[in-house]
Amino acid sequence: MxxxxxxxxxxxxxxxxxxxxQLQQLVEDSHWNQLAADWALFFSLGTLYVVRDGGGVIVGSGAVLPMGSSLGDAAPVxxxxxxxxxxxxxxxxxxRAVFGRCLAQVTAEGRIPMLDxxxxxxxLYVQFGFEPTWGFTRWRRPPRERVMAHCPAEDSTEHLLQLDSEALGFDRRVLLSGIASRVGSRCVHHADASALLRQGRTAVHIGPMHATEEADGAALLHAVAAAVSDVLVVDVPKGRCLMEAALKADGFTPERSFVRMVLSKGLKLPPTKTExxxxxxxxxxx
Ligand SMILES: CC(C)(COP(=O)(O)OP(=O)(O)OC[C@H]1O[C@@H](n2cnc3c(N)ncnc32)[C@H](O)[C@@H]1OP(=O)(O)O)[C@@H](O)C(=O)NCCC(=O)NCCS
Structure with missing residues (x-):
């Protein structure tokens, strides 16, 4: 250690x-998908911590993003x-150092730290006591030369935001509205499914996508894949059979796994409907 x-x-x-x-260079070095606009959002809505080398160049980063109020009497996240x-x-x-600093802020504020x-x-995070909850897989689809369909109708974000707080147990209205209002972002829907699309460094990111019926989510994914020619990435919870079938049929391949982790330390967790x-x-x- x-x-x-x-x-x-x-x-x-x-x-x-x-x-x-310099922050964006860290993203490129790790082959991640964020844009400068993402760093701007972390800075305006949350806190950024950095470590610099002897020449003052940023060589390490960490972000703390407070979520909106939690449902019921659960602690904020x-x-x-x-x-x-x-x-x-x-x-x-x-x-370890930059993560420890982020965690110290969250703990001092009496909030529940969560991460993917x-x-x-x-x-690293298990060493601080974080425990896994559920996992998801990042899927990527290469670009298409031409598209065969129109993108599903653009929607207001209202339905997505309602499903979002029900699903996660806290409010992300400010954050998701910030992402949705960027140039190149759009909210799409099919039946009860609703999703946000945003530009990324290497791919268009689909998510969050929420639907009470998984079949509606799979249909929306299929419609987006048919209508967008850019590289696509989407992070889908493990065990979603219909979503996985749609992903494979539409030319996505799994890229890497993530695990959602939490350190509750006796604080009341928000009620979730992860389905x-x-x-x-x-x-x-x-
Ligand atoms: C993960 C990352 C931030 C660690 O940074 P680092 O400065 O090398 O980490 P530290 O030297 O502080 O090591 C802390 C712990 O990280 C873990 N770790 C670091 N590199 C690792 C690797 N390649 N594989 C597995 N665990 C690793 C170890 O548990 C290590 O603890 P130890 O020293 O007791 O073995 C760095 O490897 C990185 O930027 N990776 C790419 C981006 C990424 O995956 N970030 C994490 C997002 S959740």
């Missing part, structure tokens, strides 16, 4: 063009994400 005592984790106070470029370390600096305790972990991240979730918003957004 690397010592983290000498590592200086700083709260990012100014979202300068330079900081934005904060999402921890963007735990990224520059490949050349890995293995020296930077990841990659396998590398999971090994409504057909695709998550992404590991960085819950």
């Amino acid at each position: 690397a010592s983290t005592e000498a590592i200086n984790v700083q709260r990012l106070d100014a979202f300068t063009t330079q900081a934005q470029a 904060s999402w921890i994400s963007m735990i990224l370390v520059s490949p050349k600096q890995r293995g020296h305790g930077l990841g 972990a990659t396998p590398e991240g999971e090994a 409504i979730v057909q695709a998550v918003a992404g590991p960085e957004y819950a």
Whole structure:
């Protein structure tokens, strides 16, 4: 275990063009899908922590994003994400240090820390007492030369937002509205299924997608895949047979696994209806 005592984790106070470029370099180095607009959202709605090298360049990051109020008398949740370390600096305790700082903020605020972990991240988070809840798989589809159909009708986000708070047990209205209002984002629907599409660095991200009937989610996924020529990614909870059949039929292949983790420490967890979730918003957004 690397010592983290000498590592200086700083709260990012100014979202300068330079900081934005250095943070985005971390995303590119890890082949993740976020855009500068995502960092801007973390900065405006939450807190960013960074570690810099001797020359002042950001080589490690972490984000804390407070979710809106939880349903009933459950404790509020904060999402921890963007735990990224520059490949050349890995293995020296930077990841542990920046994650520890994010966690300290969430704990001090009396909120429940939650996150979606990659396998590398999971090994770190269990050491802080985080426990796995459920998992999902990232699927990717290569680009298509031409599309055969129109995208399903654009919808207001209202139905999606209603299903979203029912599914997760907390309110993400501000966050999802921020993503939905970006250039290139759109909300699509089919029957009872509703989903958000947003531009990413390497692919268009489908999610969150919610539906009370999985079959409606699978039909919406199929319609989006038929209408969008760009590379697509979608994060689907494990065990969704109809969704997985639609993914395979539409040329998606599984890329990596994530596990949703929580450290409740006796706080009351929000009530969830995870069966409504057909695709998550992404590991960085819950
Ligand atoms: C995960 C990551 C942030 C760790 O950063 P780091 O600075 O190398 O981590 P640390 O040196 O602080 O090590 C902390 C712990 O992480 C885990 N870890 C780090 N690299 C790992 C790897 N390649 N495989 C498995 N576990 C790993 C270990 O549990 C390690 O604890 P140990 O030192 O007691 O063995 C870094 O590897 C990274 O940026 N990976 C790509 C992005 C990613 O997956 N981020 C996590 C998102 S959930």
